[in-house]
Amino acid sequence: MNYTDKMLRDDALKSKKIIVTGGGSGLGKSMTKYFLELGAQVVITSRNLEKLQKTAQELSEATGSKCYAVQCDVRNYEEVEAMISQSHQHLGEVDILMNNAAGNFISPTERLSSNAFDTIIDIVLKGTKNCTLALGKHWIDQKQENKTILNIVTTYAWTGSAYVVPSATAKAGVLAMTRSLAVEWAKYGIRFNAIAPGPFPTKGAWDRLLPGDLKEKFDLSKKVPLKRVGEHQELANLAAYLVSDFSHYLNGEVITIDGGEWLKGAGQFNLLEMVTPEMWDMLEAMIKSKKS
Numbered sequence: 103m104n105y106t107d108k109m110l111r112d113d114a115l116k117s118k119k120i121i122v123t124g125g126g127s128g129l130g131k132s133m134t135k136y137f138l139e140l141g142a143q144v145v146i147t148s149r150n151l152e153k154l155q156k157t158a159q160e161l162s163e164a165t166g167s168k169c170y171a172v173q174c175d176v177r178n179y180e181e182v183e184a185m186i187s188q189s190h191q192h193l194g195e196v197d198i199l200m201n202n203a204a205g206n207f208i209s210p211t212e213r214l215s216s217n218a219f220d221t222i223i224d225i226v227l228k229g230t231k232n233c234t235l236a237l238g239k240h241w242i243d244q245k246q247e248n249k250t251i252l253n254i255v256t257t258y259a260w261t262g263s264a265y266v267v268p269s270a271t272a273k274a275g276v277l278a279m280t281r282s283l284a285v286e287w288a289k290y291g292i293r294f295n296a297i298a299p300g301p302f303p304t305k306g307a308w309d310r311l312l313p314g315d316l317k318e319k320f321d322l323s324k325k326v327p328l329k330r331v332g333e334h335q336e337l338a339n340l341a342a343y344l345v346s347d348f349s350h351y352l353n354g355e356v357i358t359i360d361g362g363e364w365l366k367g368a369g370q371f372n373l374l375e376m377v378t379p380e381m382w383d384m385l386e387a388m389i390k391s392k393k394s
């Protein structure tokens with residue numbers, strides 16, 4: 103058994119109907135694949151229909167479960183309402199929403215146009231709000247229960263981060279929305295949780311966050327105490343658990359899966375890791391000598 107193995111029993115998501123935003127690529131695609139393997143039917147949605155259709159066909163063939171492609175720009179509320187209506191045609195009632203779509207790029211904030219800042223806020227925060235509000239209102243109107251929403255954030259949702267300020271601002275908003283609605287909509291039988299992944303290599307993220315030779319110069323695995331980046335299956339295992347009925351008592355939680363990365367950056371004396379045993383001998387002697 104190791105961390106790249108599939109974790110849940112084969113029928114863990116049997117007959118669950120799921121919408122995954124940004125499910126045509128990267129982590130959304132990997133999580134969708136595992137949901138399908140566990141017996142779910144999934145609508146993947148984003149702007150690029152051709153990419154979605156290719157992914158839906160590939161995943162349906164690979165897993166034997168049904169995956170549908172529906173085009174939608176999550177920034178636009180009317181498109182989101184239309185996407186949910188098309189999802190109902192494909193799936194019937196929807197049980198689970200995973201807000202995974204995102205936009206991001208590195209930049210000094212003073213170089214950003216107002217529109218550049220808005221673009222990220224609109225995809226990440228407004229997009230999550232649009233999908234949550236449209237589907238939530240429907241569930242509440244229809245008196246549907248045992249529904250769940252899983253939001254994908256990042257660890258800098260609470261630490262903040264320089265050079266990705268629109269993304270940090272938006273992800274912080276998504277985290278606040280997760281915790282707020284976990285309480286407010288629990289009475290309607292809707293649970294909310296979030297995952298905060300550390301570095302999990304994807305083309306979408308790496309092209310925008312580590313362009314050119316930054317990939318070599320800025321090896322993210324070195325920032326992680328466990329000295330490695332994440333494997334998509336370990337994220338998929340966690341996501342599948344959080345959307346499944348096994349996690350029914352988990353509500354309003356954000357689970358970090360980053361090998362300890364953000365805590366390494368936060369602890370004031372964590373840099374002392376570079377001190378060798380010989381240096382520790384010397385330092386200990388120096389500290390003890392001060393006693394007298």
Ligand code: HXC
Nearest residue numbers: 204205206207209214215217218221256300301306307310
């Ligand atoms: C400065 C930039 C820019 C850059 C775009 N803009 N890229 N400004 N530096 N590198 C500006 C544009 O000039 C424009 O402003 C505005 O942003 C909108 O750009 P468009 O290209 O018109 O937007 P759009 O076509 O909607 O594309 C959105 C996008 C793009 C976010 C810019 O990168 C995209 O489609 N991304 C989706 C996928 C993605 O980002 N995946 C990574 C998620 S990773 P003006 O003023 O000129 O009109 C992630 C990881 C988190 O979230 C944590 C990792 C550890």
Ligand code: NAP
Nearest residue numbers: 124128129148149150175176202203204301302304306307
């Ligand atoms: P990705 O492959 O670029 O995924 C982003 C997805 O969002 C794409 O499929 C994209 O599809 C979709 N999208 C973007 N704008 C959209 C819009 N306006 N409407 C609808 N869909 C839109 O990157 P990823 O690394 O897998 O990221 C997935 C999630 O994980 C994101 O929430 C990200 O913040 C989070 N995350 C990733 C990492 C990491 O290390 N990779 C770390 C922490 C958090 P289209 O282009 O077709 O629209």
